[in-house]
Amino acid sequence: MPPSYNVYEDRCPARQVLDRLADKWALLILARLQNEPVRFNQLRRDIKGISQKVLSQTLKKLERDGLLSRSVFATVPVTVEYALTDLGQSLVQTVNTFAHWAEQHMDTVLLAQAQYDACAASNPGA
Amino acid sequence: MPPSYNVYEDRCPARQVLDRLADKWALLILARLQNEPVRFNQLRRDIKGISQKVLSQTLKKLERDGLLSRSVFATVPVTVEYALTDLGQSLVQTVNTFAHWAEQHMDTVLLAQAQYDACAASNPGA
DNA sequence: CCGTATCCGATCGGATACTG
DNA sequence: CAGTATCCGATCGGATACGG
Numbered sequence: 001m002p003p004s005y006n007v008y009e010d011r012c013p014a015r016q017v018l019d020r021l022a023d024k025w026a027l028l029i030l031a032r033l034q035n036e037p038v039r040f041n042q043l044r045r046d047i048k049g050i051s052q053k054v055l056s057q058t059l060k061k062l063e064r065d066g067l068l069s070r071s072v073f074a075t076v077p078v079t080v081e082y083a084l085t086d087l088g089q090s091l092v093q094t095v096n097t098f099a100h101w102a103e104q105h106m107d108t109v110l111l112a113q114a115q116y117d118a119c120a121a122s123n124p125g126a
Numbered sequence: 127m128p129p130s131y132n133v134y135e136d137r138c139p140a141r142q143v144l145d146r147l148a149d150k151w152a153l154l155i156l157a158r159l160q161n162e163p164v165r166f167n168q169l170r171r172d173i174k175g176i177s178q179k180v181l182s183q184t185l186k187k188l189e190r191d192g193l194l195s196r197s198v199f200a201t202v203p204v205t206v207e208y209a210l211t212d213l214g215q216s217l218v219q220t221v222n223t224f225a226h227w228a229e230q231h232m233d234t235v236l237l238a239q240a241q242y243d244a245c246a247a248s249n250p251g252a
Numbered sequence: 253c254c255g256t257a258t259c260c261g262a263t264c265g266g267a268t269a270c271t272g
Numbered sequence: 273c274a275g276t277a278t279c280c281g282a283t284c285g286g287a288t289a290c291g292g
Contacts, residue, residue, distance in 0.1 A: 024148040066238025112192025
């Protein structure tokens with residue numbers, strides 16, 4: 001079998017998928033949905049800093065990619081629930097690994113940034 | 127011990143780290159460096175579609191975060207090698223998992239997109 | 253409650269030219 | 273080879289207003 005695709009290539013489908021996932025809001029949404037379906041405004045409240053517009057756009061992209069499903073309930077007013085599909089579930093573990101890495105190593109990163117900035121400040125031109 | 131931080135919160139350091147990593151070029155660069163140090167123009171050639179400007183910017187960010195190191199050799203002309211730090215190495219496995227997920231599931235995603243688009247096209251207003 | 257539509261400033265990023 | 277500097281069009285994204 002051929003090694004299939006190369007993510008370093010332009011036009012590679014795998015890379016297009018990767019590009020789509022390399023989005024901070026998409027990752028946070030997937031992580032938030034891992035345990036339960038969540039309604040639109042609940043996501044908006046939980047994921048601090050996301051605007052209604054961007055949340056709507058990102059949800060639509062993720063639904064288009066088959067990573068989550070959108071269910072409308074004819075209550076008054078209407079209720080809309082977003083939930084991971086099986087495909088989304090298959091990805092969420094990796095998303096968690098990413099988030100955990102960030103949690104575990106953020107102090108190291110913050111320190112590295114401080115050192116880098118201090119060095120850059122003391123070497124204006126050299 | 128406190129559960130430390132919440133990635134859903136604005137201003138959370140872990141989330142800032144996550145935001146930084148949620149970048150398609152950053153992921154591709156980290157993946158490319160996993161086996162060996164690579165020079166600037168080699169990266170530029172290998173990672174198809176990246177511009178010199180964006181490559182330069184992204185490398186600088188990753189260096190600032192302590193994920194990779196920049197080594198200058200006084201050859202003529204000068205040689206510059208980028209390599210993963212230990213911190214970068216600790217992340218690259220997760221990056222690979224992401225890339226592999228994309229490779230394994232891209233067909234499913236492409237199919238889902240086609241179905242979504244077909245349905246949207248047949249339901250212009252409804 | 254769950255969105256869409258529009259406006260508009262801010263940022264991104266490609267192309268090009270230039271330096272050590 | 274390995275960048276930096278500038279220009280400038282394209283895109284992003286917040287705020288606001290409105291509709292189902």
